[in-house]
Amino acid sequence: MAGVFEQSGSARNGGLKVIVVGGGIAGLSIAAALGETASVTLLEREGHLGYHTSGRSAALFSETYGNELVRALSVASRPAFVEGGFFEHKRGALHFGAPGDDTGIDALASAQQQLVPSVRRLTAEQVEELVPVIARVTTCGGVFEPDAMDIDTGKMLQAAAAATKAAGGRIVTGAEVLEISRHAGGLRVETNAGTFETDIVVNASGAWADVVAARAGLSPLGLSPKRRTAFLFDAPAGMDIRSWPLVVDLRESFYFKPDAGRLIGSLADETDSPPCDAYPEDLDVAIAVDRIEQSTALRIGRPSTPWAGLRTFSPDRSPVAGFDPRLPGFFWLAGQGGYGFQVSLALSRFSAALLSGVSIPQDMVDLGVTAGMLSPDRFLAPSKYQP
Ligand SMILES: Cc1cc2nc3c(=O)[nH]c(=O)nc-3n(C[C@H](O)[C@H](O)[C@H](O)COP(=O)(O)OP(=O)(O)OC[C@H]3O[C@@H](n4cnc5c(N)ncnc54)[C@H](O)[C@@H]3O)c2cc1C
Structure with a gap:
């Protein structure tokens, strides 16, 4: 099952530490997609995974739904839905x-x-x-x-959690991220369940993505x-x-x-x-x-x-996936709107490639997906690019 989430052409980079904030489909799918290419810890505030939006969807996959970029990400997700057995009907x-x-x-x-x-x-x-x-x-x-x-959303969440753990990742529930600050060339993440040091923070906190950014001292993207x-x-x-x-x-x-x-x-x-x-x-x-x-x-x-x-x-109704130029190591994975499940398997492969420093998967390039279309830069005025 882990193979469904794995990025293509992954670089072995087990020394890279990644904290994922949020235990919905966005956080779980990127944690699983990173697999053994990084040392992953997923932090979820609630007592169990999928408590918020990911536990409340209508569970449909439609290739005609959403804007052009959303549809391309859905098309690129379809093969992994089939491979993972995540289509129900x-x-x-x-x-x-x-x-x-x-x-x-x-x-x-x-x-x-x-x-x-x-x-x-x-x-x-x-x-x-x-x-x-x-x-x-x-x-x-x-x-x-x-x-x-129809998507089996419960199966997707469970499979991503299992793949994360099988690759050596850690999932910590009841851990709310309270503050993110620079520390010794990386980032320090303060939570109510302890302090973590990491190279990268992935902000996959759904409706709270702008709130979590504020806890890292960043102004909002306008989600x-x-x-x-x-x-x-x-x-x-x-x-x-x-x-x-x-x-x-x-x-x-x-x-x-x-x-x-x-x-x-x-x-x-x-x-x-x-x-x-x-x-x-x-x-x-x-x-x-x-x-x-x-x-x-x-x-x-x-x-x-x-x-x-x-x-x-997000303001243009496309997801946001990319590093924030204002804070090295801070990566956005947010703004999935009403399409978070159907785009997840492509968006997590795309994000894992950026996080590991390898090329964007060719199938998405062929569908016209570029890093710029998903980057948080599109919502930042040039003057805000300075860290
Ligand atoms: C009624 C409805 C129908 C839908 N139908 C579909 C559909 O048919 N198909 C489809 O693809 N999509 C659908 N969606 C959309 C889809 O459900 C979402 O896009 C997706 O679930 C978003 O996932 P997420 O992981 O970004 O957010 P969430 O599932 O909300 O996860 C974010 C997590 O971050 C955690 N968090 C927040 N702040 C912190 C913090 N400071 N520290 C630690 N953790 C934190 C939260 O507790 C939460 O668990 C629907 C949504 C709704 C509401």
Whole structure:
């Protein structure tokens, strides 16, 4: 399993000490990708791994989701998802339009087909056949991505933790990073569980990435945590929902998807939030229920188990992966937004290459990914480059 995370062309550099801050998919996947090329210690504030956003996702992999760079990172992640056995089910993803939305649906279909040739434009009848709770008279048809996949996110987190430990890495939970300072050519990391000395700190602290940077004396990059709410509800009586895709309306104002015999619903909200243990707002659940019921024959009744998580975006909605020019040894791995799982296996390979001083993996170069596109430099004024 460790091979899934390993970077290609890795330099053996076991003497390099790396502290990873954050035990979500970002921190765990980079810790695993470094493998034996560094001496890795992962520090997580909470009592267990994956407590925050990584434990709250909708677990979908879609190659048409996100901006161009996000999509390239997702495409580059796909082979490792297959190799690691992290795809759970071929789910598919359907965008559908209301009557009169034909122009928007046609435009979406042609844009998505250019990226993913298997994407198909569906008629209203085909939409109804695929998802019978959408009546043909209430839709102009849709755009279907057949190869979108359900991800086994729990398996990914566990596999990355196991690979980290198998390579000799350490994972310390209940360890909050309080201060990062320069020390003897490297960095000193103060936590509530002791002090660590290291060559490199990887800031993979999700919604707290700007907070952790401030604890290293750095001004923020402008990352924005945004709350997204989801809940579960029962499938319509007697209806087999197992083959339904993820269904989202053209304007992305709600979505629903099958999950272990029930359905996940969401408002697809992006509400600004400070970094925190996010909780769902009743109103967001109520609005999502109303939108789903208005657009489909689903009758949700009492939604259950609502939850919320923070999707953290950089100012250009692409992830940030690279060294901060203001503090030698401080590396950002943040801003994964709503795509943190689907990009993780490429983004961690890319980051491990930068951390080990080897070339960016060729498959990502071929997809047009450059270090500059992901670098924190793009959010820093030139005057701030001086350490
Ligand atoms: C409702 C919802 C649906 C989503 N659906 C999808 C989807 O379908 N597909 C997809 O790919 N992505 C999806 N996402 C996004 C994905 O879940 C995130 O991009 C990803 O989990 C972010 O991972 P992370 O490791 O950066 O953050 P986190 O999982 O939040 O991990 C960061 C960790 O850092 C720790 N930390 C913070 N500060 C400190 C400190 N000072 N010291 C020590 N530790 C610290 C935190 O405790 C936390 O555990 C969804 C998100 C939500 C909320």
